[in-house]
Amino acid sequence: AQSVTQLDSHVSVSEGTPVLLRCNYSSSYSPSLFWYVQHPNKGLQLLLKYTSAATLVKGINGFEAEFKKSETSFHLTKPSAHMSDAAEYFCVVSYTNAGKSTFGDGTTLTVKP
Amino acid sequence: NAGVTQTPKFQVLKTGQSMTLQCAQDMNHNSMYWYRQDPGMGLRLIYYSASEGTTDKGEVPNGYNVSRLNKREFSLRLESAAPSQTSVYFCASSDLYGYTFGSGTRLTVV
Numbered sequence: 001a002q003s004v005t006q007l008d009s010h011v012s013v014s015e016g017t018p019v020l021l022r023c024n025y026s027s028s029y030s031p032s033l034f035w036y037v038q039h040p041n042k043g044l045q046l047l048l049k050y051t052s053a054a055t056l057v058k059g060i061n062g063f064e065a066e067f068k069k070s071e072t073s074f075h076l077t078k079p080s081a082h083m084s085d086a087a088e089y090f091c092v093v094s095y096t097n098a099g100k101s102t103f104g105d106g107t108t109l110t111v112k113p
Numbered sequence: 114n115a116g117v118t119q120t121p122k123f124q125v126l127k128t129g130q131s132m133t134l135q136c137a138q139d140m141n142h143n144s145m146y147w148y149r150q151d152p153g154m155g156l157r158l159i160y161y162s163a164s165e166g167t168t169d170k171g172e173v174p175n176g177y178n179v180s181r182l183n184k185r186e187f188s189l190r191l192e193s194a195a196p197s198q199t200s201v202y203f204c205a206s207s208d209l210y211g212y213t214f215g216s217g218t219r220l221t222v223v
Contacts (some may be wrong), residue, residue: 033212043117043203043214044156051209090155092212101212105155 004026004093006104014112015027019063019078023091023109026072033074034092034101035065044090050074061085116140119204119215127221128192134189134218136204144207145187146157146171147179149200150217162187193221 007022027030032051036044047061057065061084065076069077075089088108117138126132138145147159148171158171160179168179176198178190187206189200199222204215 036212036214043219044205044217045214046211049211098179103156103209105153 004104006107010108012110013081019081021076023074025093032106035076036090038088081111117215124220138206142206146205147189148203196222210222
C-alpha cells in the first residue's frame with residue numbers, strides 16, 4: 001500500500017523569503033514522487049518528479065525537492081517566494097510509473113507582499 | 114497545443130438529471146483518469162482506465178459510469194445526479210513522466 005501526507009494544510013510566507021512545503025510518503029516499493037501546482041480555477045500542472053535518479057530534483061519556476069529515503073520525505077523548496085507562487089500544491093506518490101497514484105490533501109501557499 | 118481537453122467547463126443540473134462529461138487527450142497516453150475535487154478533500158479518484166478497453170473503479174465510483182471509447186477519449190456519466198455530486202471534475206492522462214490534467218468541469222447539482 002502507498003500513502004502520502006502533506007504535513008501542512010496552509011503555509012504563509014512573505015515575498016522574497018524561502019518556501020518549504022513538507023511531504024512524507026509511505027510505499028512498499030521504490031516510489032515515484034511528484035509535486036503538482038494548482039492555481040485558482042485551473043487544472044494541476046506538474047512541477048517536478050523523482051524516479052530513482054538524482055535525489056535532488058529541479059523543477060519549473062525555481063522549485064526543487066529532495067528525496068530522502070531514510071526520512072521517507074520529499075519536501076518542496078524554493079529559495080525566494082514570488083507572488084505568482086500563491087497556489088495549492090499536491091504531493092503525489094506512485095510505484096507503478098504514473099498509474100493509479102495517491103495524492104496528498106494539498107497545501108495552500110499564501111505569499112504576502 | 115497537446116494536452117487534455119474537457120467539456121463542458123461549467124454545468125448546472127437538477128437532481129435526477131443525467132449528463133456526460135467528455136474528455137479527450139492527444140498525448141498518446143495509455144492511462145486516463147477521472148477525479149473529483151472537493152474543498153478540504155484533495156483529489157479523489159472516481160474511475161481510471163489503464164488502457165483502451167479497460168476501466169476500473171477508484172476510491173469513489175458510486176453514482177458514476179465511464180466509457181473508454183478509444184485511446185483518446187474517456188467519458189464520465191452521471192445517470193441520476195445528486196447534490197452530493199456537486200464538485201469540480203478533472204480528467205487526466207498519464208505516462209512515465211506524470212499526469213497531464215484537463216482544466217476541469219465545475220458541476221453544480223441543485
